[in-house]
Amino acid sequence: MDIVVTADGSRTLYHAAVGENYHSKHGAEQESKHVFLKSGLQFFLTKDKVSKAAILEVGFGTGLNFILTAEYCMAHNIQLDYCGIEAYPLPLETISQLQYSDLVPENIGLDFQNAYPKALLQETVVNHNIQLQVAHTLVMDFNSSKQFDVIYFDAFAAVHQPEMWSEETLTHVTKFLKPGGVFVTYAITGNLKRAMKALGFTIEKAPGAPGKREMLRAIKL
Numbered sequence: 001m002d003i004v005v006t007a008d009g010s011r012t013l014y015h016a017a018v019g020e021n022y023h024s025k026h027g028a029e030q031e032s033k034h035v036f037l038k039s040g041l042q043f044f045l046t047k048d049k050v051s052k053a054a055i056l057e058v059g060f061g062t063g064l065n066f067i068l069t070a071e072y073c074m075a076h077n078i079q080l081d082y083c084g085i086e087a088y089p090l091p092l093e094t095i096s097q098l099q100y101s102d103l104v105p106e107n108i109g110l111d112f113q114n115a116y117p118k119a120l121l122q123e124t125v126v127n128h129n130i131q132l133q134v135a136h137t138l139v140m141d142f143n144s145s146k147q148f149d150v151i152y153f154d155a156f157a158a159v160h161q162p163e164m165w166s167e168e169t170l171t172h173v174t175k176f177l178k179p180g181g182v183f184v185t186y187a188i189t190g191n192l193k194r195a196m197k198a199l200g201f202t203i204e205k206a207p208g209a210p211g212k213r214e215m216l217r218a219i220k221l
């Protein structure tokens with residue numbers, strides 16, 4: 001896979017078979033911080049006035065969303081339980097070439113590198129605040145006894161992978177979200193809004209990351 005430098009200087013991967021980057025060309029780091037951290041996790045923590053969160057990510061990929069979330073949780077003393085679903089886990093060597101460790105304090109990058117291979121096999125303690133599991137499975141085969149506070153929905157775009165945005169997939173993943181839980185994604189379409197409303201979510205259009213006017217945040221009733 002080719003490495004691409006995005007507009008904010010952070011790197012991403014181009015997936016030739018899918019025909020899409022893993023992150024926005026307008027800025028991988030900016031997109032992750034805006035869509036998932038600020039509009040997802042920070043929104044949830046403020047709304048529920050809590051200092052712990054369980055996050056389910058659909059499409060763990062390079063781990064960028066995890067690393068930036070871990071940095072935030074370390075800085076704000078938030079207990080983080082993070083589970084990423086990933087059908088095609090990337091080798092650690094590929095992830096290392098993206099140099100995401102340069103975006104966060106050194107210990108967080110090292111903790112992630114140590115934890116990632118173990119987290120692919122089982123729930124793993126990353127450090128005293130954080131645990132990580134990367135469920136190596138197709139999203140429709142994912143199962144968990146846990147209920148999560150926030151879903152980071154980071155699938156490839158619907159034009160490339162429509163099945164990830166289908167009612168069937170959305171119904172399946174949102175089963176794992178607690179009432180009052182927050183679902184965020186970088187996109188917003190009529191189909192997505194209709195599907196989330198039908199699942200009993202309150203939907204909000206939030207300002208999008210650079211290069212996108214709007215994104216979707218949905219709260220489970």
Ligand SMILES: C[S@@+](CC[C@H](N)C(=O)[O-])C[C@H]1O[C@@H](n2cnc3c(N)ncnc32)[C@H](O)[C@@H]1O
Pocket residue numbers: 021022023058059060061062063064065085086087088089137138139140154155156157
């Ligand atoms: C847009 S990329 C995710 C980017 C990722 N969040 C990151 O920060 O690197 C979409 C991810 O979904 C994964 N994926 C594709 N089809 C899937 C499926 N059916 N089940 C689970 N994961 C899938 C891909 O392998 C890819 O890593």
